[in-house]
Amino acid sequence: MTKKEAKQRLAQLRVLIDRERYLYHVEDRGELSEAALDSLKKELTNLESHWPDLVTSDSPSQRVAGEPLEKFEKVVHAVRQWSFDDAFSEEDIRAFETRVIKNLGGERPTYTCELKIDGLKIVLTYNQGRLATAATRGNGLVGENVTANVRTIESVPLVLEQPQDVVVEGEVWLGRQDFDRLNKEQAQAGKPLYANPRNVAAGTIRQLDPQVVAGRKLATFIYDLAAANFTPPVTQFEELVLLKKLGFKVNEHFARCADIDEVIAYWRQWEHQKDQLPYSVDGVVVKVNERQFQDRLGYTGKSPRFGIAFKFAAEQATTVVEDIVLQVGRTGVVTPVASLRPVLVAGSTVSRATLHNEDEIRRLDVRVGDTVVLHKAGDVIPDIIKVLPELRPKGARPFVFPSELPEIGPIGRRPGEAAYRALNRNSATQHRRRLYHFASKIAFDIEGLGPKAVDLLLDEHLVATWPDFFTLKIGDLVNLPRLGEKSAANLMVAIDKARAVSLSRLLVGLSMDHVGEETARILAEHFGTLAKIKKATVGELEAISGIGQVVAEAIFNWFRDEHNLNELTRLERELRVIKPDQKKPASTPLAGVTLVFSGSLSELTRAEAKDLARQAGAVVTSSVSAKTDYLVAGAEPGSKYDEAVSLGVKILSETEFRQMAK
Numbered sequence: 001m002t003k004k005e006a007k008q009r010l011a012q013l014r015v016l017i018d019r020e021r022y023l024y025h026v027e028d029r030g031e032l033s034e035a036a037l038d039s040l041k042k043e044l045t046n047l048e049s050h051w052p053d054l055v056t057s058d059s060p061s062q063r064v065a066g067e068p069l070e071k072f073e074k075v076v077h078a079v080r081q082w083s084f085d086d087a088f089s090e091e092d093i094r095a096f097e098t099r100v101i102k103n104l105g106g107e108r109p110t111y112t113c114e115l116k117i118d119g120l121k122i123v124l125t126y127n128q129g130r131l132a133t134a135a136t137r138g139n140g141l142v143g144e145n146v147t148a149n150v151r152t153i154e155s156v157p158l159v160l161e162q163p164q165d166v167v168v169e170g171e172v173w174l175g176r177q178d179f180d181r182l183n184k185e186q187a188q189a190g191k192p193l194y195a196n197p198r199n200v201a202a203g204t205i206r207q208l209d210p211q212v213v214a215g216r217k218l219a220t221f222i223y224d225l226a227a228a229n230f231t232p233p234v235t236q237f238e239e240l241v242l243l244k245k246l247g248f249k250v251n252e253h254f255a256r257c258a259d260i261d262e263v264i265a266y267w268r269q270w271e272h273q274k275d276q277l278p279y280s281v282d283g284v285v286v287k288v289n290e291r292q293f294q295d296r297l298g299y300t301g302k303s304p305r306f307g308i309a310f311k312f313a314a315e316q317a318t319t320v321v322e323d324i325v326l327q328v329g330r331t332g333v334v335t336p337v338a339s340l341r342p343v344l345v346a347g348s349t350v351s352r353a354t355l356h357n358e359d360e361i362r363r364l365d366v367r368v369g370d371t372v373v374l375h376k377a378g379d380v381i382p383d384i385i386k387v388l389p390e391l392r393p394k395g396a397r398p399f400v401f402p403s404e405l406p407e408i409g410p411i412g413r414r415p416g417e418a419a420y421r422a423l424n425r426n427s428a429t430q431h432r433r434r435l436y437h438f439a440s441k442i443a444f445d446i447e448g449l450g451p452k453a454v455d456l457l458l459d460e461h462l463v464a465t466w467p468d469f470f471t472l473k474i475g476d477l478v479n480l481p482r483l484g485e486k487s488a489a490n491l492m493v494a495i496d497k498a499r500a501v502s503l504s505r506l507l508v509g510l511s512m513d514h515v516g517e518e519t520a521r522i523l524a525e526h527f528g529t530l531a532k533i534k535k536a537t538v539g540e541l542e543a544i545s546g547i548g549q550v551v552a553e554a555i556f557n558w559f560r561d562e563h564n565l566n567e568l569t570r571l572e573r574e575l576r577v578i579k580p581d582q583k584k585p586a587s588t589p590l591a592g593v594t595l596v597f598s599g600s601l602s603e604l605t606r607a608e609a610k611d612l613a614r615q616a617g618a619v620v621t622s623s624v625s626a627k628t629d630y631l632v633a634g635a636e637p638g639s640k641y642d643e644a645v646s647l648g649v650k651i652l653s654e655t656e657f658r659q660m661a662k
Contacts, residue, residue, distance in 0.1 A: 006047050007054055009391075013044045016390045017060040030199070032386070034118070034282065035314030036373045038086060039343070043318070072144035072206070075135040077123060078167050079226040082140065083302055084285065084309040088344075090264055093286065096308045097260040100288060103297055103305060109288045111257040112236040113266045115274075116283040116309055117221055119173030120202040122150065124222070129163035131156070136205065140302075146205050152214035155249040165229040168248060170222035174201040175278050176602060178217040180653030183633065187651035196635055197280050222248035223285075235289045256289060263310070271312050275603050283311035315600065318388070319343040321370045324355065324399050330437035330511050332422035332430050334411050336361060336399070338372075338384060346376040353382040357418040358401055363639075365389070367396040375600070385638075416550060432458065434511040438466050442517055443509035444501055447494040448487065456480060465567050466509070469495055470574035500576045503530060510568070513554040518620060522546045523555070524580045530572070534559045545594045545627055546619040589660040591617030596624050598641050599634030601654050609657070616661040624649060632657045 001009070017040055023030045030037070041060065048055045055061070087093045101108055121137040134150035135143035150156055153172065160166070174182075174197040182200060183193045194200045204216045225232055225239050233239045237256045244250045253270070257263045267284045274281050288294050288306040297305040323339040336355040343350055353374060355361050364387050366372060371391035376382040401420055404410045407429045408422040422430055435458070439449040446469070457463045462476050472495065477488035501509075507520035515523075526544050527533045533555075541552035558564055595618050601609055609632070610620045624631060624643040631637075631644035632652045644651060652660070 003051060003054075006051050010044065010047050010051075010054055010059075012391050013040060013047075014056070014059055016388060017041060017044060032373060033196070033316045034198070035316035036318055036386075038088075038311065038314060039316070039318040042086075042088070072146060075133060075138075075143050075145045077135065077138075077141060077143060078125065079123075080140055081121065081123065081137045081143070081169070082299065082304050084307050085303045086283075087286075087308050087310045088314075093264060093267075093308070093310050094260060096286070100293075100297065100306070104293060107293070108259070109290050109293045111260070111263050112240070112254060112287050112289045113257055113263055114223055114240070114254045114285045114287075115251055115270060115277075115281045116285045116311075117171040117173050117251065118196075118198045118280040118282045119171040120198065120205055122146075122170055122172050122205070122220065123226070124150070124156065124168050124170070126160055126164065126166050126168075128165065129160040131158050144206070148210045149205050149207060149213040152210050153218045153220055155220045157247040161245065161247045164246070166225060166246070167227040168222050168243065169224040169226050170220050170248070172201050172205055172218055172220050173197065173279050174204070174216065174218055176280070177278065177655050180655045182216070184651065184653055184656070187633070187645065190645060193633060193637060193641065219279075220249055221251040223250065232291065234291050236287050236291070236294075237289055267310050267312075274312060280602070281312075283309050286310050313344070313346055315346045316373055316375050316385075317343045317345040318371055319350075319374055321366060321368055321372055321384075324361075324366075324368055326401075326405060328405065328408055328422060328429070328433065330430075330433040331513050332408070332425055334401075334405070334420040334422065336401075338366065340372075340374070343374060345374055345382065348376075350374060350376060350382045353384050355384065358413075358420065359418050361399050365398070367392065367398060369393040369396045435463070435466070437511055438509045439469070443505055444498045445505070446491075446498045448491045449494065453483075453491070456482070465570075467567065467570040467574055470499065470571075499574060500578060502578045503528075503580055506530065506575070506577055507533075510558070510564075512558045514551040515555065518622065519547065519551060522619060528579055530577060545592075546621045548623075548625055548627070588616040588662065590630075592619075593617075593629035594619045594621055594627055595630040595632060595652075595657075596621055596628055596640055596644070597632045597634070598644075599637035601632075601634040603654060603658070609654075612658070612661050618661075630657075 017037065020030055020032050020037055020040075032040075044059070045061050048059065048061060087096055123135045123137065123143060124131060125133045125135075131147070131151065133145060134147045134156070135145055137143055150172070151158060176197065179194065179197040179200060186193050200216070201218055204213050204218060207213050222243050223240065225243060233242055237254070240250055240254050255266055257266060263284075263286055270281070270284060286308050288297060294304075294306040299305060320341040321338045322341055325337050325339060327335045327337050329335060336357070338353045338355055340351050340353060355364075355366065364384060366384060366387050369392065371388045372384045373386040373388070374382055375385045402411070405422075408424065408427045410423040411420045412423050413420055424430075432454070435454050436451045438444055439446040439454060449469070454463075457472075460480060462472060463469055472492070474488055474492050477483055477491060478485050480488070483491075502524070504517070504520040504524040507515060507523055508517055522544060523533055527536065536556070538549075538552045538556045541547055541555055542549055590613060595613060597606060597609055597620070604612065613620050621628065624640050624647065626647060628644065628647070628649045630650050630652050631640060632654060633641055634654055641651070
């Protein structure tokens, strides 16, 4: 990037970050997640550190955001409210330690670690032990008087255990269960779901009616004694103990760490355990423990030098779309995939994200060169959830699907389908992909028979279709290049082992349109045998929970194709198809219902949630229809939620789903 390009990019970033921080801190309706905003801020500071002469006095990196709202009385803070710098990696936290030790002339402090609650900062002032004012942080110097609202929060003491004059700082937050309850009420009223607990907490504190606040069940954690009419404790750890004695609710998970290695161990522990908490946390606040060292370290223009916010791996980040490529699947479906500038999100580096189909590209209006918000949670495939048009380069053009691809020829959309497909299903490329899929882990799971081995067998004319894998002899394999006698013997063992196959895996391996693992499992459990599936009518198939008209017609038509039936007959002679176990009907409220998941779950991965639903007797599908009984809505649900509301499908929170699955 040239200096001119950096200057232009910095100008764009400053405008966008300033606008978003204003929305976030002042109007409590930020359009980006905090993780996405952090990602933009990191890009800004990286560019400014590379070109320090491009730093401006009004840059978001140089000040604390948030202007007080006119509708609340303004409060001048007795103690300035600071904002901690962020650390995103072990390298960052060790660099923080290096700076601390250097500024202390080589002396080594200890540290206190506290969970970083994802809520709204609050400043409480007590005169003679009685609550006088409660104020928001605002711009760090002036906040908003929200005393009437804060008095309704049960965890805030109105009178202290001792008649002291103190100013304390803490966080107002909303628990996961109460967030789920409020979203359920929103869904029942046909209103949009709240994005996250932090926004609800912040918006609630600014309600004009304290009765509304009281009904929201907010809570607080107090973590700092900012001022007092007595000598404060000599360490941060002792200060937290004192705050508890004074009657404040203090988060119980704070810890004293002897060195930075213990800090990292604490961070790792809560990185893994954070989802078990009844409230949201997004990192660990690390502070030098000794008060004398804090005083010596002091502050920069906007941040304490003695502390830092050590963030957990963000589930959202911003990055740039470098290209949009088309990927062809085993059934001929053409999927657009965004090639991304590599970015760390949810603990792993992501460089690709599916764009699903043409409709999704148009909905997002995503173009090559765009800066986008990427979301990844646990084992969920990364998704682009938002485009930032303010950062779009000039000349970026909308993506247009071609009419054909070199590998597979003409492509197009069938009536009623969102996806483009290869119009010539029998192309050599498609046939090869179907053989790859047949041997893959989700189908017959033939160890050693990956794409390269399949290519070798095809190129040597040893196989042409699925049944040919099972008629191979050791003599066919031992003389093949790059295989060898031992590998050939192992492959023969793996092929022989694959002859015993479950009905659902067999169905997956046939590469029928619209039949993946979930639909194959539903078919196997419903019919029990391949013979019954072959004979099923469209009406019988469509009557099954989780199977719609398009899928039913695709299955019916596949079993009416003469070529398919001939190959399947040959294949059946080589196999021993294992019938599915006859499961006892589950006795949970979810038994026999059809449900869909949408949005990010806080306590379960998507795979864990699906397994839990199936164990409870539910049928899990990927799309909403009139047959859907429930939609389980996590954070930031997509179009499935809107469709569910329009169809009158009942919305469940994650907590409700887990209770019903017991």
